[in-house]
Every structure is written in structure tokens, then in C-alpha cells.
Amino acid sequence: MRFARVKPLDAILATAEKKSLHRSLGAIQLTLFGIGCVIGTGIFVLTSAGAQKAGPGLMLAFAIAGAICIVAALCYAEIAAMLPVAGSAYTYTYSVMGELLAWTVGWALVLEYAVAASAVSVGWSGYFSGTILNEFFGVQLPAWLAAGPLALGGAPGGLINLPALVIALLVTWLLMIGTSESAKVNAVLVAIKVTALTAFIILTLPAAEAEKFNPFLPAGVFGGFGSGVGAVGAAATIFFAYVGFDAVSTAAEETRDPQRNVPIGLVGSLLFCTVFYILVAAGAIGASPTGGQPIFGPNGIPFPAGSEELARQCALPQYSEWLVCSNEALAHVLREIGYSSIGNMLGIAAFVALPSVILILLFGQTRIFFVMSRDGLLPEKLSTIHPKWKTPYIVTALTGAVVAVAAAFLPVGALADIANAGTLYAFMMVAIAVMMLRKTEPNRPRKFRTPALWLIGPLTIAGCIFLFLNLPFEAMIVLPVWAGIGLVIYYLYGYRHSHLGRGIVEVPEAEVDMLQPNVAGIGGEGPDQRD
Numbered sequence: 029m030r031f032a033r034v035k036p037l038d039a040i041l042a043t044a045e046k047k048s049l050h051r052s053l054g055a056i057q058l059t060l061f062g063i064g065c066v067i068g069t070g071i072f073v074l075t076s077a078g079a080q081k082a083g084p085g086l087m088l089a090f091a092i093a094g095a096i097c098i099v100a101a102l103c104y105a106e107i108a109a110m111l112p113v114a115g116s117a118y119t120y121t122y123s124v125m126g127e128l129l130a131w132t133v134g135w136a137l138v139l140e141y142a143v144a145a146s147a148v149s150v151g152w153s154g155y156f157s158g159t160i161l162n163e164f165f166g167v168q169l170p171a172w173l174a175a176g177p178l179a180l181g182g183a184p185g186g187l188i189n190l191p192a193l194v195i196a197l198l199v200t201w202l203l204m205i206g207t208s209e210s211a212k213v214n215a216v217l218v219a220i221k222v223t224a225l226t227a228f229i230i231l232t233l234p235a236a237e238a239e240k241f242n243p244f245l246p247a248g249v250f251g252g253f254g255s256g257v258g259a260v261g262a263a264a265t266i267f268f269a270y271v272g273f274d275a276v277s278t279a280a281e282e283t284r285d286p287q288r289n290v291p292i293g294l295v296g297s298l299l300f301c302t303v304f305y306i307l308v309a310a311g312a313i314g315a316s317p318t319g320g321q322p323i324f325g326p327n328g329i330p331f332p333a334g335s336e337e338l339a340r341q342c343a344l345p346q347y348s349e350w351l352v353c354s355n356e357a358l359a360h361v362l363r364e365i366g367y368s369s370i371g372n373m374l375g376i377a378a379f380v381a382l383p384s385v386i387l388i389l390l391f392g393q394t395r396i397f398f399v400m401s402r403d404g405l406l407p408e409k410l411s412t413i414h415p416k417w418k419t420p421y422i423v424t425a426l427t428g429a430v431v432a433v434a435a436a437f438l439p440v441g442a443l444a445d446i447a448n449a450g451t452l453y454a455f456m457m458v459a460i461a462v463m464m465l466r467k468t469e470p471n472r473p474r475k476f477r478t479p480a481l482w483l484i485g486p487l488t489i490a491g492c493i494f495l496f497l498n499l500p501f502e503a504m505i506v507l508p509v510w511a512g513i514g515l516v517i518y519y520l521y522g523y524r525h526s527h528l529g530r531g532i533v534e535v536p537e538a539e540v541d542m543l544q545p546n547v548a549g550i551g552g553e554g555p556d557q558r559d
Contacts, residue, residue, distance in 0.1 A: 062297025070269025082262035094302030135514035154355030159375025200428025236314020256500035334441030445503035
């Protein structure tokens, strides 16, 4: 599976050593960073979409998605410890399988970060409209300004999601001028999110009723190829709630003793979040008056989450208060069981914390562009540094504009599914790269070795394919279409301008400054770790 133009491992490591970032992060900081990246829109917002697909089986969906992420994390841990450099799955693939496949991975990561940032923006919009405007100021945002068009799954009468558009553009502007976020700020935001969800668990679990979990799997375990429903279909969507743990691996170049600390950060943050998510799902389902049951269509299958049909049903009085119809699911449940003030506080927590996730994702997008342009696969002009702000402002502005438009017109469920498609492909390629390196570089030092790689590697690949095939068909088709567009760009530009193809292996000195702005960093010394 090796293609031409494989970037030598020694060259990658030499470049990282020569132009390395400051190593300031420890195991606790990495774990907190992983938790901070993982806990976001997925749990605060996608609980509704997941319940519509699986009902109480949402708990099983979290377990399935978490299990697949854990085996993928073990693969990430080995290769990130071997190659503690920026670029994540893109760089790993370049060093093992060659430039062409590395391009497809990098291009998929571009899709992941941009669409994920749009999804978080839409999730933030729900809490802004529901908690900040409605609950605190008594202002009801007009339907046509609160959601995208009906055909794309918005509320009836929706035209544009104005809050999502505004927050995406605002974060883009902050990122362009180089706003920094220190380790202390990141820790505070993690504490806010974890405290809010802990309060939710404490209040909802005692109020949970056993009958709310019956039927546990109203749509079954498997909804069928391309249907996106059932527990596995929900897992394919809920997978978005775990996206972010791979950011820990991208911090390897800025980590003290990465061979020890990166695996701890990866597995630790995932285990914490998996248990946390299952408890939150149990509280939401058990305490919700409707029990998190989906709204079924006339064919006995739940209406697709984010669909026009579901939006119409949710507009009816008998369904308007259902969990699956809420844009702020967790705050909604607390209000339903008599904790309105605490529900509002949870809404404020999401309102305050989610913009930092958007910032991390947008910065990760620019970092991927940086690494790809550093290799000559994209025009260096895209990563031009602003003379005053010292940030790659052109690519940041372009990315932010695309993210804002997607957030303004698409629903969160559809965006999450599309982002998952790119992520699953990247995770699969990492597992393949780890297994190939065991064959091609058997004697290279490995201070962390994936246990039972003969089992973990294939399980990761199979799990990623399994979830991908249980995404809605519309989300599945986006990845090959996006890949096709990427291949056209690669052969028209990247193939001819590739540094490796031209015999250039080292990174030009002038480009190292692009990594210096401390944007959304958690170490206080280097830039953000979400590549």
C-alpha cells in the first residue's frame, strides 16, 4: 500500500528537532486538553439527534463509539510517540504510505475541522437563542433568523442561523488577530464544562425512572445501510462527541517525555469522557418526561435527525417539548424536571465554553494547511503571515468564511455526520500506518507499543468502516466527492509543486515563524495543539 514519494522518517524527525516547538506539556495538561477538546457540542447538543436515532439505546451508542475511539487511540499513541511532530494523521501517512494517500488524509482532515467548527457554531447558537436570549432576556429570535432553511433541516420558516454565522465570524476574527488562550484559561473552561455536566448527572440520575428506558432499542441495533438510525446509526453520529482526542497526539511535538505522556493523555481523556457520556445519557433519558423516545414516521422508522419531516413534527404542540426536538437538550431536561435555574446555568456553561472549541478547531484547520503548504502541496501564499498579527490570516479568513456559511445554513446533525466521515477515514489510515511501521521499521525505538496490535489494528480499521457504513447515505457520499475534488487539486498543483517530488526534504527556515503565535495554546509557550 506504499505509493511513490514516501517522506523518510529520519527527515521528519530531523526537521522536528531542528525547528521544534517548545516542550512544556505534561500528562495532566494533555489529559485536560483532551477532555477540553472532546467535551463540546457532541454531548451538549447531539444528545437530541442521538435519541432520535436510537431512543434510550443512546447509552449503547456512546459505548460503541467510545470503544472504537479507545482502540484507535492506542494506535495513535504508538505512532505519536514515535513521530512527535505536527501534522497528525497527515504526517504519519506521508512517512509510511506516501504522498498521494497523505494528501487524501490531509484533505479529509480539512473537511473534519471545518465542518466540525460549523457544527459547534450551530450548537452554540441553540444555547444562545434558548438560554441567553429567551430565558434571561425574554427575547424570542424570529424563526427565520434562528435556523437554516427547512429543506436543510432547520425549523419551519428558517432562512439563516444568524447566531451561528456571527460566532463563527467572531472567532475567525479573534484567531486572525492572534488572541491567545493560556493554560489557566483552558483549565477553567474544562472545569466549567465538567462541573456543569456533573451537576446534570447528580440532578437527573435520582429522578430517572426505569420505565423511561423501555423500549431500550425502539429502532433496533442496526438501522440498515445508509439509514443512520438504530443504536449503531446513533453511534456513527455520536462519534462526533469524541472527536478531539486525536488533538492530544498532535501535541506530541510540544510535550515533555511524549513517549509516556501522550498515551496517558489519549487513553485517560477517552476513558473519562466515555464513562461521563454514558452517565449523562442515562440521566437525560431517565429524567426526560418523554424518555428520549424518537418520533416515528408512518413507516415505523424514526424520522431522520435534522430532516424536514422531523422539523415539521417538532413544530406540532404535542411534540414541541420532546427531548428529540430540543436545540439545547441537557438544559431542556433540567427545566422539565423543575431545575430551571440550574438548566439555565448549564446553558450559560455551554454558551461560554463552546466558542473555545470553535477556536481550537479553526486553528487546527490552519495548522493542517500550514503543514501541507510546508510540504509544497498547497500554495505558500495561503499561509502568508500578517506583518502585525503574526498569524496566517489569508487561510484563516478563507476557512472562517466557509465555516460561517455552513453554520448559517446546515443543521448540527448533518454537519456532525459529514465531519465524522472525514475523521473515520483519518483514524483508519493511522491504524494502517502503525501496522505497516511494525513491518518496515521493526527496529526503531518504541517507548510505547500498542498492545496486541495484531488485534487492535484490525479492530480499529473494522470499527471505522463499520461506523462509516452506518452514517446516513448523504454523509457517506460527501467523503468520496470531497476526495475527488482534492485529487483534482493535487494533480493540478500539489503533484508538480511537492517539495519531496522536487528533492526538497527540509523545511525552509522562513516558514517556521508560522508556528509561533500562541493561539488557543494550553502550554503558555507554544501554539494550539489541535492540528
